[in-house]
Amino acid sequence: MTNKKARTSAYTVMWVVTVFCVLIPFYIGIKFIVGAAIESSLSTGNLESYVLFNRIFYSRNSIFFVDDHTGRVYLHIVDSNKFNEDVLKQLFNTTDVKIGFRLYLGEAKKEIFYNKDFYEYAIVRYKKSKDYGAITQDVLVTVLYDDKHIEKDKLSVIAVFEVE
Amino acid sequence: MSKLFFSKKAQEEIEMMVIPAFALVIVFGVIFFGLISFVDDIRNNSLFEKIFLSKDTAILIDTLYVAPGSVEVNYPKDTFWFSYHFAPGEVEVYDTTDEIEPRREKHLFTDDSKVDFEEKEFKLDPNDFSYAEGLERELKLRFVKDADKIFVKEKSIIEDIPMRLYCPELESKETIGGKRSFPYPHLVPQDYLNDKEFKEEVKRASVAPIGYLSSNNIDANNIVAYVSSSSLKMKESNRLACLILNEIISDEKLKDDISAISIIFTDRFDILNYGNIAALFKIGNNVVKSEKDEETIISIGKSIDEGMRKYD
Numbered sequence: 001m002t003n004k005k006a007r008t009s010a011y012t013v014m015w016v017v018t019v020f021c022v023l024i025p026f027y028i029g030i031k032f033i034v035g036a037a038i039e040s041s042l043s044t045g046n047l048e049s050y051v052l053f054n055r056i057f058y059s060r061n062s063i064f065f066v067d068d069h070t071g072r073v074y075l076h077i078v079d080s081n082k083f084n085e086d087v088l089k090q091l092f093n094t095t096d097v098k099i100g101f102r103l104y105l106g107e108a109k110k111e112i113f114y115n116k117d118f119y120e121y122a123i124v125r126y127k128k129s130k131d132y133g134a135i136t137q138d139v140l141v142t143v144l145y146d147d148k149h150i151e152k153d154k155l156s157v158i159a160v161f162e163v164e
Numbered sequence: 165m166s167k168l169f170f171s172k173k174a175q176e177e178i179e180m181m182v183i184p185a186f187a188l189v190i191v192f193g194v195i196f197f198g199l200i201s202f203v204d205d206i207r208n209n210s211l212f213e214k215i216f217l218s219k220d221t222a223i224l225i226d227t228l229y230v231a232p233g234s235v236e237v238n239y240p241k242d243t244f245w246f247s248y249h250f251a252p253g254e255v256e257v258y259d260t261t262d263e264i265e266p267r268r269e270k271h272l273f274t275d276d277s278k279v280d281f282e283e284k285e286f287k288l289d290p291n292d293f294s295y296a297e298g299l300e301r302e303l304k305l306r307f308v309k310d311a312d313k314i315f316v317k318e319k320s321i322i323e324d325i326p327m328r329l330y331c332p333e334l335e336s337k338e339t340i341g342g343k344r345s346f347p348y349p350h351l352v353p354q355d356y357l358n359d360k361e362f363k364e365e366v367k368r369a370s371v372a373p374i375g376y377l378s379s380n381n382i383d384a385n386n387i388v389a390y391v392s393s394s395s396l397k398m399k400e401s402n403r404l405a406c407l408i409l410n411e412i413i414s415d416e417k418l419k420d421d422i423s424a425i426s427i428i429f430t431d432r433f434d435i436l437n438y439g440n441i442a443a444l445f446k447i448g449n450n451v452v453k454s455e456k457d458e459e460t461i462i463s464i465g466k467s468i469d470e471g472m473r474k475y476d
Contacts (some may be wrong), residue, residue, distance in 0.1 A: 012187060019191045027195045042215055044223065051226045052274055058230045061278040072393060072429040073232065094253045096272035 046133055048097050049161040053135045056101065056157055061091055063103065065144055078105070078143045078155060088114040098162035106154040108143060122160040135159045210259055211269075213244060218257040218271040221248070221305070225255070225281075226273045228309040234329045234406075237424045238319060239305040240385075247288045248303065250316045252281040260288050282315035328413065329425065331406035334399055339476040340371045340441060351375040351447065351461050357435060367438045373408055373468050374435070375445040377452055384450035385423035387412060389443050392436035393429035401436070402427060405443035408471030417463045421451045 057075055060066045065077040088101060092114060100119030104111040113119055126132035141155045220241060228235060249256040249268075253275045258268040275281055286303055304319040310330055354376045356362045366372045378384075389405035392398055409425045412418055436442045445464075452460045 016187045016191065019188050023191060023195050027199060030199055038212055038215065042212075042219060044219065048223060048226060048274075051223065051230060055230050055274075055276075058232060059276065061276055090277040093275050093277040094272075095274035097274060 104156045214257045214269040222271040222273040235309045243303045249285045372442040384448045388446045400441045411467035411471040
């Protein structure tokens, strides 16, 4: 390092390293900011979570009674055979949305979950944190049992999700 | 003067500054042109539009899973020159005219294991696309949900296949020909639906297909058929509504203005609950532009009559 050539080479290498250490993060940062701007302008808010929430109520493969002929979903008649977690797992087979559900029948004292771990994690955080949101809906329902007898009940549906 | 640039010290200083400066220019230039290329990609509207289209179609499919009954939707947005791949749980949009490997923008949707989703790819051959002549082809997508199946098809430009609903057959052989039907015209103003005399007229009819012009701009290109969910003639009404919608959508004069048709079971309307075979058609105000659009109203009237004839 004492001779002139060595000093020049070292100096050059130092500059090149400096340039890489400064400009490459700068390049990555610009790409990140532009990418974030695109994501932000394409944000749909929590629309997907609301659409999935409505799937509980309107899909024929959900917990409600379905007329086989017309395909109509009776939104106030819960089919007790379908009130289970397997139905919810099939209803939301694969999803990218971070969402969890709790469905609770008050009189029957029966509850089922979808993505229970996430639900329990998010339910305690959504009131204090802007990172999580929740949708709730309570409806008076009739529960249809196997032996054809019916019971009045109240269905509470709570969805918690990660805010986009 | 010559000593300023040609002295030993000057030579040393030049070497120490020029070489690093040269390296700096090369590296900066490479990074700068890389950034310009990225920004140019966005500026060409390809990256942003691909992301938008993948997300929009994925959300549309999510909504189809929730939609009641059978639904067909003509995708209204510009699909540009992109290619599309629909698979269970995901939508991919890419550009086959990219000179390097096409970058695929993917967005996921939530599928239902009890609803079949047919995988389909719509790939544009880059040889079809001429930069000099502009856009040669635009893909027109149609999304269809029928019972336990969802699929996407291309609305063919040459062979114009109309969308159709699948109308259930009935066990009973009751016919409607010869029965008292609701009098012509079939299209009435919306405020008639609560009119007492009008309701009496509907009650007296055995068959009552009624249309009204919607004032809602959101449904401007849609036709929705409402059928009573509690009437004893629910199944018959459903079949009648289905046949009439198929006739409307097959009419050459009407079909281009219609983006979606659907049947909804509801208890909202009193006039559907008189125990007769009744269906209420909400016609979008881009389909029938106004109450004076006689030609379109007559076409709808003829479609209703044809649907009633086919019922038997």
